Amino acid sequence: MKISKFFLIILFILPVNTLKADNEALKNKITKNLRCLICQGQSVYDSDSEFANSLKIVVDNKINEGLSEKQIYYYFQSKYGDWILYDPSFNKNTYFLWLLPLLIFFIGGAIIFNKILKK
Amino acid sequence: MKNKLIPLSIVLVFITIFIIFYKGLQNTNIYTPNTKSGFEVPSVSVKLFNSNEIVNTLEIFSSDKFYLLNIWSSWCVPCRQEHSILMELTKNDNLKVIGINYKDTKKNANNFLKELGNPYNNIIFDNEGTNAIEWGAYGVPESFLINNNKIIKKYTGPLNKGSMEEIKSFIK
Numbered sequence: 001m002k003i004s005k006f007f008l009i010i011l012f013i014l015p016v017n018t019l020k021a022d023n024e025a026l027k028n029k030i031t032k033n034l035r036c037l038i039c040q041g042q043s044v045y046d047s048d049s050e051f052a053n054s055l056k057i058v059v060d061n062k063i064n065e066g067l068s069e070k071q072i073y074y075y076f077q078s079k080y081g082d083w084i085l086y087d088p089s090f091n092k093n094t095y096f097l098w099l100l101p102l103l104i105f106f107i108g109g110a111i112i113f114n115k116i117l118k119k
Numbered sequence: 120m121k122n123k124l125i126p127l128s129i130v131l132v133f134i135t136i137f138i139i140f141y142k143g144l145q146n147t148n149i150y151t152p153n154t155k156s157g158f159e160v161p162s163v164s165v166k167l168f169n170s171n172e173i174v175n176t177l178e179i180f181s182s183d184k185f186y187l188l189n190i191w192s193s194w195c196v197p198c199r200q201e202h203s204i205l206m207e208l209t210k211n212d213n214l215k216v217i218g219i220n221y222k223d224t225k226k227n228a229n230n231f232l233k234e235l236g237n238p239y240n241n242i243i244f245d246n247e248g249t250n251a252i253e254w255g256a257y258g259v260p261e262s263f264l265i266n267n268n269k270i271i272k273k274y275t276g277p278l279n280k281g282s283m284e285e286i287k288s289f290i291k
Binding site for chain 2: 037038050051053054055057058061079080
């Protein structure tokens with residue numbers, strides 16, 4: 001009887017703990033991708049400023065409300081602009097940022113290809 | 120001709136890079152979120168400082184009057200500097216000054232208001248700092264001029280005589 005009770009308790013506690021751990025992992029992932037606007041150069045995850053601590057609470061609340069990672073990024077982006085994200089999304093403000101390395105790669109490739117052909 | 124073109128283009132590339140970096144040196148490397156206007160007042164539940172009542176922000180900014188939302192705290196030194204400006208602005212009948220008490224204790228906040236005067240028609244209590252984030256604020260003090268549920272101007276840092284005159288010209 002005692003053993004069955006014990007297993008029953010474990011059965012109830014286990015899913016709650018996994019859920020909490022999942023949320024914590026998601027919160028860490030999101031806060032690592034958010035830039036602290038007070039101590040610039042640090043992520044919200046690394047920072048202990050008043051602003052970063054409030055942001056951590058907001059991220060926690062948003063996860064509990066059931067918002068997805070993308071929706072949370074969009075929320076902060078709408079409040080503070082693209083700068084708050086370490087990994088900015090592909091939009092008209094970031095075309096240059098995302099496409100420049102590709103462009104350089106192709107131009108470089110074309111030059112090398114041209115040289116090999118000539119030889 | 121071709122032999123000259125290559126060194127010339129390399130020199131041009133270097134000059135362009137130099138100009139970009141040189142211009143970049145003059146820019147501030149501290150980012151401030153854009154202060155463009157036209158954003159709607161965020162609709163969130165907030166706790167009132169005096170009554171502990173939970174209300175929606177849209178209820179606070181409901182009328183077609185001008186509102187000045189000011190984020191302040193008793194521990195914030197620049198808030199002391201701008202307080203006389205807020206006291207001056209609150210005398211205007213066309214403007215309601217609303218405060219967000221940011222990460223503060225009620226005791227300290229009340230002492231601050233007793234000492235310097237209370238310019239606020241209503242105060243939102245934000246002890247976690249999460250309400251300020253809804254407004255896109257990242258520090259204290261920050262102020263937002265609101266009309267018809269839209270933010271028409273944002274002021275980062277303490278208000279000064281210049282910003283006071285600007286606010287007065289808006290609410291004329």
